[in-house]
Amino acid sequence: MTGPLSGFKILDLSAVLSGPQATAWLCDQGAEVIKVEAFDGDVLRHVQNSADGLTTVFVSSNRGKQGIAIDLKTEAGIDIVKRMVPEVDVVVQNFRPGAIERMGLDYDALKTINPKLVYCSISGFGTKGPYINKRIYDPIIQGLSGLNAVQGGPGRPPRMIRTVIADVATALTAAQAITAALLSRERTGQGQHVTVAMIDAMISLTWAGMMTGHMLLDQDSVNHKAPDRGDDLIFKTSDGYITAAAVSENEWQGLCRALDRKEWLNHERLNTPKGRTNNTDALSELLSPILETKPSGHWLDLLDQEGVPCGPVLSPADIPDNEQIIANELVDVLDHPGIGRIRQSRPAARFSGTPAHIQGPAPRIGEHTRTILDQFHFSDAEIDDLYAEGVVR
Numbered sequence: 001m002t003g004p005l006s007g008f009k010i011l012d013l014s015a016v017l018s019g020p021q022a023t024a025w026l027c028d029q030g031a032e033v034i035k036v037e038a039f040d041g042d043v044l045r046h047v048q049n050s051a052d053g054l055t056t057v058f059v060s061s062n063r064g065k066q067g068i069a070i071d072l073k074t075e076a077g078i079d080i081v082k083r084m085v086p087e088v089d090v091v092v093q094n095f096r097p098g099a100i101e102r103m104g105l106d107y108d109a110l111k112t113i114n115p116k117l118v119y120c121s122i123s124g125f126g127t128k129g130p131y132i133n134k135r136i137y138d139p140i141i142q143g144l145s146g147l148n149a150v151q152g153g154p155g156r157p158p159r160m161i162r163t164v165i166a167d168v169a170t171a172l173t174a175a176q177a178i179t180a181a182l183l184s185r186e187r188t189g190q191g192q193h194v195t196v197a198m199i200d201a202m203i204s205l206t207w208a209g210m211m212t213g214h215m216l217l218d219q220d221s222v223n224h225k226a227p228d229r230g231d232d233l234i235f236k237t238s239d240g241y242i243t244a245a246a247v248s249e250n251e252w253q254g255l256c257r258a259l260d261r262k263e264w265l266n267h268e269r270l271n272t273p274k275g276r277t278n279n280t281d282a283l284s285e286l287l288s289p290i291l292e293t294k295p296s297g298h299w300l301d302l303l304d305q306e307g308v309p310c311g312p313v314l315s316p317a318d319i320p321d322n323e324q325i326i327a328n329e330l331v332d333v334l335d336h337p338g339i340g341r342i343r344q345s346r347p348a349a350r351f352s353g354t355p356a357h358i359q360g361p362a363p364r365i366g367e368h369t370r371t372i373l374d375q376f377h378f379s380d381a382e383i384d385d386l387y388a389e390g391v392v393r
Contacts, residue, residue, distance in 0.1 A: 003030025004354040013093040015042045020061040021171035027064040028347040029356045035065040041365040051339045059362040067363025068372045069393040076391040094122035107193040117191040118181040126197040141166035145202040166202045173201040237296040241313035254306030336361045366393040
């Protein structure tokens with residue numbers, strides 16, 4: 001394993017997306033990640049047609065990891081994990097509240113085995129409050145975070161973000177927090193318990209933009225009202241869609257020149273940065289009829305020449321062939337055993353001295369069980385017994 005986290009070892013007890021995606025990014029950065037699964041595997045192995053449990057979404061959130069299958073409903077299975085803990089740096093889990101404590105694998109239990117352990121617990125709502133026992137997936141967090149209401153707009157029905165943004169925001173938060181805890185440990189020699197709630201991560205992500213009208217407690221109701229951005233800044237052209245925005249005075253002047261509409265410079269609702277930010281509905285009414293008349297490339301060239309922020313609106317199918325995506329080398333192609341060639345996004349952050357990269361394919365269920373047990377000093381006889389007793393696969 002190579003990368004800035006090379007030499008760190010993570011025991012990943014998490015499932016579905018938020019935990020596995022966090023540890024996948026840490027794996028990209030060089031950490032050795034051991035994924036512990038039940039015998040039927042992570043649920044993401046079963047949400048699509050798959051080849052031996054290797055779905056595209058599972059591969060993306062578990063690439064580069066080693067896989068071990070353990071029956072954690074058995075005392076012998078719990079003992080395996082406890083024997084591994086002294087030699088790992090991080091444990092990550094996202095079991096439902098109370099489950100990890102019943103197993104005896106909670107932080108208080110494991111820190112007695114390894115005081116330097118960084119232990120990350122991911123949950124929907126944390127450890128207190130009326131929602132802690134609710135079963136949750138990404139859409140529930142989207143709704144509770146206010147994001148769906150904002151996406152719909154004032155006076156309109158809420159709208160779902162059609163990607164698992166709450167899971168990904170939680171994964172980013174967890175990965176950063178784990179790294180920060182490891183840095184603290186390097187300085188102090190002490191491990192700690194990191195807790196990340198999905199609702200906390202999601203509201204933290206959207207706060208600066210979503211809550212602009214709800215931060216100041218001592219303003220009157222008029223000033224306290226959140227601005228209505230109006231329409232999305234997405235415009236249909238004769239052959240597709242583009243997005244464009246003009247906030248600064250220079251950008252507004254450039255937009256008027258690009259569209260040959262100098263009379264707009266003194267538009268009552270759009271002649272200030274605040275007006276342009278809060279009245280995108282008025283901007284859309286002006287731009288839409290004009291932009292529909294010519295192809296995207298024509299308008300993007302003109303807008304770029306005038307220094308107006310703009311870009312094409314890509315579909316997922318467009319992304320691998322986009323010239324900027326290609327220039328950034330954002331898409332890697334893995335030759336994955338069992339499923340063939342698969343596109344993956346490369347690690348987003350670049351490191352000049354310790355480059356990150358995709359460390360390898362995702363494991364089949366229990367693919368590395370024997371190798372991992374051997375690595376943690378289980379004897380051949382012990383391993384054979386664990387297989388025979390149905391504790392591991």
